[in-house]
Amino acid sequence: MVIRIIRNFFSRIFSEMFKSKKNISLGFYGPPNAGKTSLANRICKDWTGEEIGTVSRVPHETRKVQFREKVDIKYKDNQLSFKLVDTPGIATKIDYEDFLKFKLKKKEAQSRAKEATQGIIDAIKWLDDVNAVVVVLDSTENPYSQVNITIIGNLVARKIPVLIVANKVDAKKSDIKKIEAAFPEYDVVGISAKYGTNMEEFYESLFKLAKKARK
Amino acid sequence: MSKNKKQASREGLTIQFIPYSEISGLNSTERIKKLLQIILKNKVIVIQGRLRAEEETRLIEDTMVMVGTVKGFKGIELAVISPNPNEMGFMTKVKHGIASALVGDTESLTIIGPAAIIKDMKRDPSKLEVMMNRN
Numbered sequence: 582m583v584i585r586i587i588r589n590f591f592s593r594i595f596s597e598m599f600k601s602k603k604n605i606s607l608g609f610y611g612p613p614n615a616g617k618t619s620l621a622n623r624i625c626k627d628w629t630g631e632e633i634g635t636v637s638r639v640p641h642e643t644r645k646v647q648f649r650e651k652v653d654i655k656y657k658d659n660q661l662s663f664k665l666v667d668t669p670g671i672a673t674k675i676d677y678e679d680f681l682k683f684k685l686k687k688k689e690a691q692s693r694a695k696e697a698t699q700g701i702i703d704a705i706k707w708l709d710d711v712n713a714v715v716v717v718l719d720s721t722e723n724p725y726s727q728v729n730i731t732i733i734g735n736l737v738a739r740k741i742p743v744l745i746v747a748n749k750v751d752a753k754k755s756d757i758k759k760i761e762a763a764f765p766e767y768d769v770v771g772i773s774a775k776y777g778t779n780m781e782e783f784y785e786s787l788f789k790l791a792k793k794a795r796k
Numbered sequence: 797m798s799k800n801k802k803q804a805s806r807e808g809l810t811i812q813f814i815p816y817s818e819i820s821g822l823n824s825t826e827r828i829k830k831l832l833q834i835i836l837k838n839k840v841i842v843i844q845g846r847l848r849a850e851e852e853t854r855l856i857e858d859t860m861v862m863v864g865t866v867k868g869f870k871g872i873e874l875a876v877i878s879p880n881p882n883e884m885g886f887m888t889k890v891k892h893g894i895a896s897a898l899v900g901d902t903e904s905l906t907i908i909g910p911a912a913i914i915k916d917m918k919r920d921p922s923k924l925e926v927m928m929n930r931n
Contacts (some may be wrong), residue, residue, distance in 0.1 A: 673856055674871025674911035675863050698860040705857050725919040727874045731856065734849035762921075 604651065605791050606664045608711035610704065610736075612728050613640040613670025613697075615719040616748035619774035621649070621667040627780070628652050633667050639683040641697035643669045646707055656784045661791050666711055669700030671728055708735060713742045713794035715787070720747035720771060721754040724763040733764065742793035744786050747771040750778060809840065809913065809928070816845040816902045824851050828858055831908060835872060836862075840909035845902045846876045855908075873914040877924050878904040 609617040622632040634647045647667040654661055675697050680690035714736050718724055736743050745764055747757040751773040761769045770786045772779045812834055819827050828851060834841050847855065855874070863871050878901075907917065907926065915927040 671856065672871070673859060673874050675860070676870040676911065695864060698864045701860045702857050705853050708853070723918065723920070725921065727852075727876060727917070727919070728856075730876070731849065731852040731874075735853045738849040 604662050604664050605713055605794050606666060606711045607787075607791075608666045608668060608707060608714040609717055610668055610708075610714050610732050611670060611717040612719070612722075612726065613672055614638070615670065615717045615722075616774045617670065617717045618643050618647070618667050620715070620717055620746060620748065620772070621647070621665050623774045623777060623780065624654070624665065625649050625652060628654050633665060639680060639685070639693075641670060641672075641675070641680075641693060641700065643667060644693070644696040644700040645669065646700075646703050654784065654787070656788045659788060661788065663791075666707060668704035668707055669697065671701055671704055671732060672697075673728060675701075708739065708741070711741060713744070713790050715744050715746055715790070717746045717748050717774075718760055720749050720757050720760060721752045724760045729763075733767070742790050743767055744790045745769045746783065748774050751776055810838070811840045811842060814841060814843045816843075819843065819845070824848070824854060827851060828855050831855065832858060832862065835908060835910050836866065836869070838910055838913060840907065840913060843906040843908070846878065846904040846906045868912070870911040872908055873911055873917050873926075874906070874908050875917040875919050875924055875926075876904055876906045877919070 609621050611617050616636075618634045618636050622634065622636065625631055625633045629649065629652055631649075633649050634643055636642060646669065649665040649667075652663045652665055654663060675694045677687075677690040677694035680693050681687065685693065716729070716732060716736075718729060733743060733745075745760065745767045747755070747760045747769055749755055750757065750771040755771075757769060757771040768786050768789070770779065770783050772783050819830065822830065827847065831841060831843075832855075852874070855872075859872050862869050907924070909926075913929055915929045918925040918927070
């Protein structure tokens with residue numbers, strides 16, 4: 582019994598050591614409808630040919646944490662293996678009536694709201710299990726929302742390296758400079774996950790982020 | 797009601813001011829519990845200082861638990877305004893740093909209210925606009 586406990590203890594320690602060196606657990610965090618799943622889908626499609634989840638214009642489409650194990654990404658002469666963790670959008674309020682505006686039926690909207698609240702709780706819990714985080718922000722929205730500041734502040738407190746992605750640069754109202762001004766200490770990459778714009782620069786920044794995570 | 801609390805009530809809206817001294821001695825669980833109890837009474841809270849980063853996420857988590865369990869509760873609106881360190885001179889930064897280390901972050905203001913009362917809070921670096929629900 583004691584031998585088994587000791588064996589399990591060491592095997593867990595060694596597996597954690599190798600996991601941290603070989604496979605980077607990369608979380609996608611941000612407010613709802615910023616494009617986290619669109620970006621995770623873009624990466625998965627680029628490197629595995631398959632998508633990770635569905636996207637929708639209705640907020641809180643992702644209500645469960647979604648994974649893709651072992652996504653091998655190549656950039657220049659380097660290759661890294663990531664576990665992609667796509668999380669539900671974090672919000673401080675959920676009102677089922679907001680979903681009715683998107684022509685959802687009342688019961689459907691209520692069920693979506695209930696799942697969304699649980700999704701937010703799960704997303705926060707998953708902060709314990711990621712090595713690096715891509716914070717996806719909608720570049721057409723005001724970046725100074727407290728949710729964004731709270732997410733990033735929490736990652737800093739946990740010493741988890743952060744890359745900020747300003748998504749939807751294809752939109753007319755997009756303003757990356759506002760995001761850069763709001764978070765001057767971080768790398769900000771402007772992309773359009775939907776159209777695949779500027780993904781080369783994103784992968785370059787992702788590899789820099791991975792380097793910080795592997796330290 | 798505590799002497800340190802000042803309450804202002806106007807047309808059904810109650811704003812409760814909480815000085816830093818009132819929450820500084822509480823642990824994270826007690827702080828969040830205290831805040832949520834006030835919010836559930838449909839009051840808007842203005843706190844001198846700010847919560848720690850992990851307390852802010854814990855507040856969001858606990859809020860979501862309550863959205864799922866307390867009938868009619870839709871969540872909260874939350875905003876923090878702090879002095880911009882980029883606009884401070886070197887000595888002011890040092891003074892602020894020492895003060896924060898000794899007595900905590902009392903320079904910031906945190907505004908938290910129930911989403912049923914506060915429609916939105918719009919922040920830019922220099923100002924905070926709080927939009928109230930009409931009903």
